[in-house]
Amino acid sequence: MDFRDFEHKAPLQRIWDGMIPIELQLASADAIELLASAVLPEPFQTFYLLVPRVSYFPFMCTQIKERWLDPMFSISGSRTPGNSVIKESEMWFEYRGQALKWHYPVGLLYDMLVADVVGGQPELPWGLTLHVRKFPATKLEADFIRNGSTKKVMDLAKSDQMQFLDGLETHSFEKYFAIRSIIIPSQDARPPVSARGGGTAAGRTVPKAIPLKFYMQTMSAPEENERAVTAGAARQPDMSQFHVAQFPVPLMREGSAELTTLADAFKLCYEITGQNDDAFVGNCVCLSQGICVPWETPISWLADNLFYADCFLHLVVVGV
Template sequence: MGDDRAILRDVWEGKIPVCFHLAQDEVIAEQPEPVYQMVPRHSYLPMVTEKISKHFAQYVDKEKTGEMWIDFEGQPLKWHNPVGVLYDLYGISLPWKLTVHFQDFPEEEIIHCVGREAVESHFMSMLKEADALKHRSSVINGMQKKDHKQMWMGLVHDKFDQFWPINKRLMENTGDDMFRYIPFRIYQIDRPFIQQLLKPHSEEGHEHTLEDLLKLALPDLGESKDQKILIQGIEVPLDTPLLWLSEHFSYPDNFLHICVSTVRSQDTSREW
């Protein structure tokens, strides 16, 4: 891998300013002030909302208080997707205004999160799936538990220099081809995510690009001007090689999370 550390660090350090406010219909007294927070794009909501939960919980009826969940303009947010993916799908302006709830958990739309352990379990499951696609699980299975823990704690504490030395092993060449397949998921509003098998190179040896991936996974996408293709909040050129993207723009779970976002007013995605 061409270890362009500056790009890797810049992607890691991406953050979203978020404004959390308590749902008005759940307040039992005076509406508390909103809470503002800079949230890492690569993190997950349950990892960054523990203090927010404790703060707002004192303003709601304890007898009706259940598991906290968050929505954006009425859309419950799936905590098991990285925050950056959620913003690229639904965000319009900054700061991103999110509503905190403690009642009426939307059972049919989001899964329960029993604590940080559930987030860790989900993260490690995604990491193992990505390595199965890339290296037939040889890298992740060759790691020790302390390596897994170092990666997780690097993610929890937002420490690039703690996370990357271990993650680098998952990005290294272990054969004639860099990866067997490119781990990716494509997200669209109100549709299941798309995940398919695609090698870094064609049978003729040509590098596959982001455009090749989109033609495979979304053949009817076309060139609609009211849609953006975002990875890490960036409109990446369609001729960018997939292998390079996988090396540099994957989230910590080693997946390329690609969002097909409808352009709306005050859209604030960034261009590469």
Template sequence: MADDKEILKEIWEGKIPICFKLDENEWRSSEPEEIYLMVSRQSYFPLILDKVQRHFAEFVSQTRKNNKIWLDYQGTSLKWHYPIGLLYDLYANEGPESQSNILWILNVHFDEFPQDLLQCESKEVIESFFLSTLKEADALKHKGKIINEMQRKDHLQLWNGVKSDKFEQFWSMNRKLMETSEGQGFISIPFRIYQLDKPFIQKLFEPVNESGQTRTLKDLLDFIFGEDVSNYKLVLIQGVQPSLDTPIQWLSEHLSYPDNFLHICVK
């Protein structure tokens, strides 16, 4: 079980400074001021956009001000059901040595909602999507045993911890989902690998090999990419560029997002 509280807390407290700008094609008259927010990596955009919508609503036409807003970064529409930290790492993060991407500048839209984006009609939709992904992760780790033994109030505690950005509230329950038998890892590692302009990759991958040896992040990348792995220079998880020798079980316990998946960006 993940027991390095300082590491878990530091990952949880990761924030991204974001500048939201109303798209210039939607100004009703003059250009409105931008709005700046420090946003949790663990959150989802629909949970934090109410303030943004209120800020810009008076600057768009009356017929559009109550529309569902959406975001783009340099022309790419952003999927609301991906964690914010994942979206930043995939599109804007050039690695820990780069200083050119400290502030993330996003365009806000009230009109022409993209057909390739899922609709998010309410915060209940986000909760449902989150819990569905959490259940999938536990199916891979424990065959669903832990999540299915939880009650509805336990599921709500996990979700409310994410929604309210409360570390203790979330992790006091999430620890159960990170439990393993003595000396054993998860049955499989819940992971998804993301690359620009490609569908994410998800396969079954056990944390130990047939000889009982611990598998590492490098083993996972070799498993997915084979000889092509040398073409990729940057691997990011939670904004961190971990050593390729890090055991994949440790990464799963400590660097997974709240949905219990390792979301890995490869560039």
């Protein structure tokens, strides 16, 4: 590994190491059905775990079952671990009445839903309810946007595919990064305009476009949130409040040698034009991996450093 590779890997390692502490409680209805009581036996009322931001909740289900549910059933005498009626494929998670999407990265869900995350007052640990559901299917889609085909993913050997999944499930940076480097070779900081259509620059691959998704919080809110605001409580974000927009963003500005910035990508995606476009963007904050990203950041840098495991750049936009 040369110095450039080490320098590129350092931010990825820090993003990879990002964790969210989670406090889990079993849904009362499930506890009553399984244990004939809404009160769980000591010391199983609550289960704590650290979940990687880049991971997905289905990867946590085995750990939750083996370290929390099975021992609880064994001690209570209601179920033995071998005969437990709990199936990992049927588990799902809830936050304040909202079912969490299993195919959304954990960090993305947290950035979207946790109140006051922009204001620096995040909810930690993140309190979730467990109900007693598979690996994200968006990796092929991201590869097609980035490279113009799904060849890089489809050509992965089965052993590489298994290593990629194992790297996610065991949170092994070395295993994951080795395969990620095949799918997403790092780019030069400023590829030439002639390479905009895809190809190589200084021996490195230049993507056709950057696969990204904006999750923009709309101004409307459910009635219960309006009542909470009237009562002086903080408005609680709701999944239904977010408009999801996907757009293949070019690495370079149209007809220019300048790199596409985050603000450029946002305006392209939402077709924001006119004299007040900068003011509109300036009244919003963009979050990725829990970081408030400056609007002038080049998309190429974000593409190299803040991608999630599905190879998409997930960007949460909220008003300030």
